[in-house]
Amino acid sequence: MKITKRQLRRIINEELSFVLSEKKNWSEEATEDAKWHPPKGLFTKGASKIANTLWRADPKKALSRLAFYVNRAGDNLDDDTKATLRDAREKLEKKKAREDKKD
Numbered sequence: 893m894k895i896t897k898r899q900l901r902r903i904i905n906e907e908l909s910f911v912l913s914e915k916k917n918w919s920e921e922a923t924e925d926a927k928w929h930p931p932k933g934l935f936t937k938g939a940s941k942i943a944n945t946l947w948r949a950d951p952k953k954a955l956s957r958l959a960f961y962v963n964r965a966g967d968n969l970d971d972d973t974k975a976t977l978r979d980a981r982e983k984l985e986k987k988k989a990r991e992d993k994k995d
Contacts, residue, residue, distance in 0.1 A: 939979035
């Protein structure tokens with residue numbers, strides 16, 4: 893059985909549209925599947941408050957949640973906020989290192 897170019901293009905387009913419709917961005921999945929939502933205004937607080945709140949919610953996901961926020965905010969963060977979030981990350985990394993030493 894011989895397939896014409898037109899038939900081949902149609903098959904390829906159908907397959908491609910199916911694959912593309914199935915694919916989601918990782919950030920959409922992370923947002924949709926998230927059961928935890930930060931308290932309103934959390935990321936405007938001090939580094940210790942941010943780190944402690946994220947850690948208490950879930951120590952294993954604390955750094956990921958902070959990184960997710962920073963990546964989503966991107967260039968909209970001012971220098972002071974970036975510095976605060978960097979400090980929060982450092983505090984979380986120290987907490988994680990202490991936790992890892994216990995195990």
